[in-house]
Amino acid sequence: MTDETIRDVLTRRGLSRRAFLQVCASVTAALALSPAEAADMTKRLETAERPTVIYLSYQECTGCLESLTRSFSPGIASLIFNDISLAYNDTLQAAAGQAAETAKDTAMKNAWGKYVLVVDGSVPLAQNGAYCAVAGRSAVSDLKRAAGGAAAVVAVGTCAAFGGLPYAAPNPTGAVPVSEIVRDRPVINISGCPPIAEVITGVILYYTTFGVPALDHLHRPMNFYGNTIHDRCYRRPFYDRGMFAKTFDDEGARQGWCLFELGCKGPITHNACPTTKWNGGTSYPIESGHPCLGCSEPGFWDKGGFYKALSTPTGHWSRTGVVSGAVAAGVAAGLSTAAVARARQGRAQKKAASADSEPKNPTS
Ligand code: FSX
Numbered sequence: 168m169t170d171e172t173i174r175d176v177l178t179r180r181g182l183s184r185r186a187f188l189q190v191c192a193s194v195t196a197a198l199a200l201s202p203a204e205a206a207d208m209t210k211r212l213e214t215a216e217r218p219t220v221i222y223l224s225y226q227e228c229t230g231c232l233e234s235l236t237r238s239f240s241p242g243i244a245s246l247i248f249n250d251i252s253l254a255y256n257d258t259l260q261a262a263a264g265q266a267a268e269t270a271k272d273t274a275m276k277n278a279w280g281k282y283v284l285v286v287d288g289s290v291p292l293a294q295n296g297a298y299c300a301v302a303g304r305s306a307v308s309d310l311k312r313a314a315g316g317a318a319a320v321v322a323v324g325t326c327a328a329f330g331g332l333p334y335a336a337p338n339p340t341g342a343v344p345v346s347e348i349v350r351d352r353p354v355i356n357i358s359g360c361p362p363i364a365e366v367i368t369g370v371i372l373y374y375t376t377f378g379v380p381a382l383d384h385l386h387r388p389m390n391f392y393g394n395t396i397h398d399r400c401y402r403r404p405f406y407d408r409g410m411f412a413k414t415f416d417d418e419g420a421r422q423g424w425c426l427f428e429l430g431c432k433g434p435i436t437h438n439a440c441p442t443t444k445w446n447g448g449t450s451y452p453i454e455s456g457h458p459c460l461g462c463s464e465p466g467f468w469d470k471g472g473f474y475k476a477l478s479t480p481t482g483h484w485s486r487t488g489v490v491s492g493a494v495a496a497g498v499a500a501g502l503s504t505a506a507v508a509r510a511r512q513g514r515a516q517k518k519a520a521s522a523d524s525e526p527k528n529p530t531s
Pocket residue numbers: 226227228229230231232287288289323324325326327331332359360361362
């Protein structure tokens with residue numbers, strides 16, 4: 168944190184007020200803020216002090232950072248990571264070795280108690296944390312040290328939020344989510360494997376202006392994770408009518424019917440894919456003909472098959488209370504929606520059998 172405001176920094180960088188307002192409009196639209204809230208956020212962004220962001224990476228594939236750097240809202244990503252203040256990121260920074268560690272220590276010291284700590288990747292605990300080390304420190308000790316001076320921690324990606332791929336059975340490294348290590352300050356989970364770039368930047372800007380956003384029971388911001396994919400899926404009318412694609416190339420698939428029977432996890436997955444979409448609002452997996460894999464939910468790797476219709480889950484992802492409760496609720500919801508869907512499908516099949524309409528229901 169410095170004495171400079173965000174607006175001061177942007178002016179110094181040559182960003183016009185018009186460009187600044189355009190960036191604000193993108194962010195507030197992504198956050199689905201009301202007009203009054205949007206005006207308030209724009210005003211606060213102009214006067215907010217420049218924050219320090221420290222970004223650490225542990226057990227992950229770097230897909231989260233790839234997503235962020237390929238954001239189709241470069242104005243927003245650049246606003247945060249170039250203009251506002253990314254004090255440390257071991258993948259993006261030019262410095263290496265001792266110079267990088269010195270830069271991190273200096274940033275932490277100068278903004279102790281005030282910086283935003285962004286973490287991607289899970290943290291291994293087996294073998295005293297030996298599976299992941301940074302500058303001679305285990306990930307767990309590095310995280311505890313950095314979190315000690317953070318105002319808030321943003322866990323980016325399903326690995327950091329819920330353990331992700333490293334946490335999948337048999338979890339040889341003893342991986343845990345960030346929230347199992349950091350328990351004495353706010354942890355905001357931005358799940359997704361990877362998360363949507365505009366969600367990451369939107370949450371950081373929201374925190375900078377308003378503080379911690381409203382969170383769901385898994386500590387995800389309600390603005391982006393308050394609804395299921397299913398709630399806002401454009402294929403929902405087919406689901407409601409019991410019209411399901413049976414294979415990826417049948418007539419139903421060509422007609423854009425519901426992908427539930429091909430394993431879509433949309434009914435139990437909370438994320439902003441149908442509204443924010445990917446690649447600059449171009450599309451999202453379901454729009455490209457692929458079922459939702461449920462990547463923003465806990466334990467999605469262990470739920471028994473990406474292409475199987477929702478059924479009783481398997482795996483070890485119920486280790487922690489918060490996760491098991493949420494998943495149990497989600498699966499219960501999924502199973503009940505599945506039962507309803509199948510009943511509807513039965514009715515639709517009977518109707519289709521007695522009608523000679525095109526296209527034919529491939530489920531009949
Ligand atoms: Fe995990 Fe992210 Fe998936 Fe990869 O940092 S959420 S494996 S996209 O890279 O952590």
